Amino acid sequence: MSRFNSTEIAMALQAKTNHRRIQALGLVAVAISLAGCHTDMWRQPKTQPLDASEFYVDGQVSRPLVPGTIARDHLREDEPYFTGAANAKWVDTIPHTVDKEFLKRGQERFNIYCTPCHGRLGDGKGMIATRGYQLRRPVASYHNDRLRNMPVGYFYDVITNGYGAMYSYASRVEPEDRWAIVAYIRALQLSQHANPSDADGKALASAELTPSPTSALRDERVVTR
């Protein structure tokens, strides 16, 4: 019937199981050495800023503040400083000492957040305004009588709450920097509308805004490519 006798078959089976054993042993060895390569320290079960969340409805782990939360030292009871208004009127003076340092800070922040649209001179001819030919609303220039006569509190409010087509910058510019920007806008308005008899102007001019690379004096934008 069969060409093999029973001993031969038994030996063949034995060889096969031996083979299996060796294979299994090999697999165990691989498994043991791979067990050393775990990645739970690479990606720890903690959350970091910007992480996605499957738990919260809006899909992010960073939670917005519960309305009404006040962090320590963040009680904003100084109304003029944090709203730009007192007794329902825009404040007239900047609630911060205005010195060279402060104006420089204002210049830097202005150049980051405002120049793309308003231009380095505040004339409304920023890169976006000149390229985005299809702007729905033109970018405002600061150099008109209405804005020159606006109290500083108004500018603070525009940065904080936006104005018309312009969005709010409150989430990116802190209150102190907003005032610094306001001070710098005033300096721009004066520099573009020089009036020697202006006492305020003297005060600001004496702050000596030395032309730095990000100077307001240059607005020629040449892109060579």
Add this chain to the structure above:
Amino acid sequence: MAQIFKPSANSITQVGLLSVAIGVPTLWLGIAGLSRSPANTKVQVPKNQPVPFSHQHHTWELGIDCRYCHTSVEKSSYAGLPATETCMSCHSQIWTNSPLLEPIRQSYETGMPIQWNLVNKVPDFVHFNHSIHVDRGINCNTCHGAVNQMHITYKGNSFQMAWCLQCHRAPERYLYKDDSASGKGLTPRQQVFNVYWKLQEFGPANLNDQEKDLVRGDYNGAQPWEQDKIAAGKKLVSEYGVKVQQLADCSVCHY
């Protein structure tokens, strides 16, 4: 007694020894090479994003400052990615019908954040901090490559430990100061961002050596033969008070 080794054993041994001598280093180099290759580190491999955002377009051509979008980079460990609202501050006005921007408009309406695919990431057991590096005048491009030329963002460097240590062991090779008129009076932090402005304003031809390398994305610091640059770097190291002795301690990055 029968001979244990046949004559052929000689050549088998020789071949065996030779293949060990060649094979082990080859395997070692191969693994080392693989772990440093783009296939593993993803360097220069662009990553798909929900919106094809182009840094080249926004930062170089339009000249938008990095901080307009990566607002927290100078004051916190994270650079952060912009909120949808930040894109909308412009795109509610321009390119309002672009189909590419549909996810942005959707996100703005629904309040669901855009899920960007993070390109740069160190493992969770490494602590990295942006603000200190920016405060020491280390340009974004030193680490991230030529961001200003990226159409789709990719990783500029491996961010492997050896790469970090290359600088932490000899920061004097990488620190430099812009001595030209446009760099006068700038703090190291301001200098970081001034490079992009200079590039846009004056074009690549008017940058100094280091800045040219930076905007091209291949800044490798001063080489050993550039002694003057290293000397200048040493001066900055003491001026900024960089603690070189401790900078390569494990506890700086692992804690």
